[in-house]
Amino acid sequence: MQETYYQREIETMAPDALRALQSEKLRRQVRHVWENVPYYRDKMKEAGVSPEDITGIEDLYKLPFLSKADLRDTYPYGMLAVPLSECVRIQSTSGTTGKRVIAYYTQHDVDLWEDCCARALVAAGATKEDVVQVCYGYGLFTGGAGLHGGSHKVGSLTLPMSSGNTERQITFMMDLKSTVLCCTPSYAAYIGESLAERGYKPEDNCLKAGIFGAEPWTEEMRRGIENSLGIKAYDIYGLTETFECKEQKGMHINEDHFLAEIIDPDTGEVLPDGQKGELVFTSLDKEAFPLLRYRTRDICVLDRTPCHCGRTHVRMAKPMGRSDDMLIIRGVNVFPSQIETVLLNEGYAPNYRIEVDRVNNSDTFDVFVELLPEQFTDTVSGVTAMERKLTDALRLMLGISPKVHLVPPKSIERSEGKAKRVIDKRNLHD
């Protein structure tokens, strides 16, 4: 099938031309921040850098980093780079940990954002003939507004459903013949189950594609959603910075608007392409809320090999975890998301707790997993055989062997939102 693009010229731009464009935009963006954001100007002064030192993207490494803590500390106006009267919108994070982070948008910024979402929709096959059902939350969260605006730009019929009310989602989906579904992967899985419960088969709906993001998910979940809805499922990270094409070999970063770097999370040193490290984004043409070298805390790999879809923009692998979450156990890097993948593969619910401790100078590594009612057997040998099988599967994935403990269902604490899955007791002894 012919590949389609929302902005062909930019999406398939020759690498040299793209670099030149990025360098020019970076110089302007740094100047804009220097002149308008005293907080970051002070950081630059402290680092001994001035706008003149940034002649192109090769000088990016000279700029100081920003972290989520900076955004929280400067709440609500400290990072704003234009007069408030120029802003037309705010969006905000969930604010689960302490203060919220607010991002401001001028009309230019909203357009840029919606263009990025339109690229994602077109890459997933959306046209003006399509019916796009947006069941990301509307409101402060970026999901609903972003894909809503993107869908308008593509010219698709947009169903502004927001999240929840599954009964109504299904009614609209079937009656209005939705062809593209946008929501979180967990909600997509839930819609799939709900359709099956009502006796619908995957071929009964008109959906062809889904754009799912805003929370971590695994390839296993992707396959499950694709089978239950009869669609191709596309990953999206951050909703503005990246999107996935039909090749599905990583997500293209919108490099005309964002520069991506991979750094060593401990030293801050920039790592060569192909190496695993923390993803850092620099906006290139944001007016209201430009962020230079923002540390995402997500660990991933960049891939600059050419993509068969014809897009020249770099691809990022699905994040393997958060640098905050990464554990080093017996010298091996372990991400909770790897454990989750194994659990789903082996037929367990992704409810688990990891406990790490240090006993006699060596790390202990315990994984507690809930037994599902249908897995329970009445013999000790049956339960220990399951523990052994899960231990083997985890060792294969992680390279080290945990001690697996099967525990009764619902005995692992659930928390709203982000679960506390890791208990590292080693710090107490340091």
Place this chain on the structure above:
Amino acid sequence: MAIQQLTAFVENRRGRLVEVTRLLSDAGVDLRALSIADTQEFGILRGIVDKTDEALSALQKEGILVQLTPVVGVRLTDRPGELSRALGVLDDAGINVEYVYAFLAVTPGVADVVLRVQDNAAAENALTAAGFEIM
């Protein structure tokens, strides 16, 4: 005909076992036979009760992992060598016994035991043929 055994997964930590037995007593359930297999991590409580359905729902309601397992009940004469003779019959028939435990002695001269095997019908046939009474 197999009898239904109540099988519950119990974490091996303080207070868990008493919680399960209390739920059974609150539901007015009487234990006729009981066995607990335990490891360092967990225990598997197996019991024969007078009111199976009540016991099952009382435990399920509290989120305890519980299931019914069909097992063979066999009535032995209470004298040395009888259990050994019954197990010998199963061994001769090539039937592997996973576990065995005894009922509370209520009828003088009679010892009832619970047998967990892979194939209940085959075990019952073999035991009946050898003159044992199946419960």
